[in-house]
Amino acid sequence: MGSCIGMVLGSGLGSIVDRMEIGERVPFSEAGIPTAGVAGHQGAFLLGRLAGRPVIAMAGRVHLYEGHDAKTVTAGVRWMAKKGVGTLVLTNAAGSLREDQPPGSWMVISDHLNLTGTSPLEGGPNFVDMSAVYDLAIGERLRAIAAGHGWHMGAGVYAGLRGPQYETPAEIRMLRTMGADAVGMSTVLEAMEAKRIGLKVVGLSCLTNYAAGMPSATLDHGDVMATGRNAADKMIRVFREWMES
Structure with a gap:
């Protein structure tokens, strides 16, 4: 496994590269x-x-909603x-389903619900164990640094x-019942x-906004990017300390 760290930067989070x-x-x-x-996505790999x-x-x-298939989305x-990445950090802008996780805060993903209706593993018997997709030890380390x-x-x-449409209030109630804490499109x-x-x-x-039907919910891509940019500075500090350690 490679020693390089890969990072996928979601909407409004591109300012992280300014520190590279x-x-x-x-x-x-x-x-x-x-x-x-999509606005807020440069469309380039930055090596450094x-x-x-x-x-x-x-x-x-x-994204899928741009008309691409799962293989293209994951290319x-x-x-x-192939370039030597061994640890991949996936970031996104998401809507919060929890009032105790307000816009401007960050959430470590402990698990996910794939409700896209597709999979990049289609086309063969790719029976991959998905019981532990995310490295929770690294996630807890990042949370500890933030707490510090x-x-x-x-x-x-x-x-x-x-x-690409945002969810309806009924869909948000469904997602909350299914155990979701945040929702997005990537x-x-x-x-x-x-x-x-x-x-x-x-x-x-x-978490750039509250989801539909929640108090103070605003669903606008411009607001999503602005909140993401403001929150990125906090995460940059956490990334730097994690990498230095």
């Missing part, structure tokens, strides 16, 4: 991946270092693995849907492919 020492930029097109078509550690940052991602995971800085990082289940397929390859997987949701 970037040695090479590879546009998605040069890696055989469609250009990201952060806190002295080799890092490949996937600045943006492609970036396979590209990074005086702010709480929750943990919970991420529900991945196809999108990450789960990437996590499944990374698990198949044998990477360590860390999932982090930046």
